[in-house]
Amino acid sequence: DYQKAILFSNEEQKSEYIATATEIDQIQKHYMSLIFKEKPYDVFICFKAQEDKDGSTTRDSSIAYEIYERLNALGNLNVFFSRITLQEQMAGGLYEPYIYSALNTAKVMILVGTSSEHVNSQWVKNEWSRYLALVKNSNGKKMLIPAYKDMDPYDLPEEFSHLQAQDMSKLGFMQDLIRGIKKIAQDDEPKTTVIKETVVTGGNPSVASLLERAFIFL
DSSP: OHHHHHHHSOHHHHHHHHHHHHHHHHHHHHHHHHHHHSOOOSEEEEOOOBOTTTOOBOHHHHHHHHHHHHHHHTSSOOEEOHHHHHHHHOSTTOOHHHHHHHHHHOSEEEEEESSHHHHTSHHHHHHHHHHHHHHHTTTTSOEEEEEEOSSOGGGSOGGGTTSOOEETTSTTHHHHHHHHHHHHHTTTSOOOOOOOOOOOOSSSOOHHHHHHHHHHHO
């Protein structure tokens, strides 16, 4: 389409199209250079950060931060939490490359919601809908977990009907969440191969052979 536009445009239009295309190409290359430097993420926490009416912090944001703290404390998960991650790694106000990288590499998305309005707000829906498309093409290697509180689960988007939503007010929610995340986030980690050696002796085993077996089992 670009080549056809160049072919059928006059000199003034052609010059403008080429200049715009060059600028877009440079931006794209810059974005990709930032993306490839990023370490893959295990978990992406999606939530509405501010209220529309007054810009105050939402309950969703506070709950999401608590989840981030618990996951981060495990020490073996790389968690994307926009309020902190973007501030630490953002270069010159470019949000999109980091969000794009996190969405594409994260094995699990946790969607935190306390109301249908928050879950379906523009930027939140933009993130979970993009991730949901990745889940469908991941052959089970990615998972979206809707986590709700003080709202009817039937008010969650219809697109989540096949997903197992988690009630954050339920006792043991955090333990179940961490267990589910570990299961999929660590599923493709290299498995340790255990080689078992059997010591065959005649008659009753000696103390030395018993100790040797103990060390082998350890």
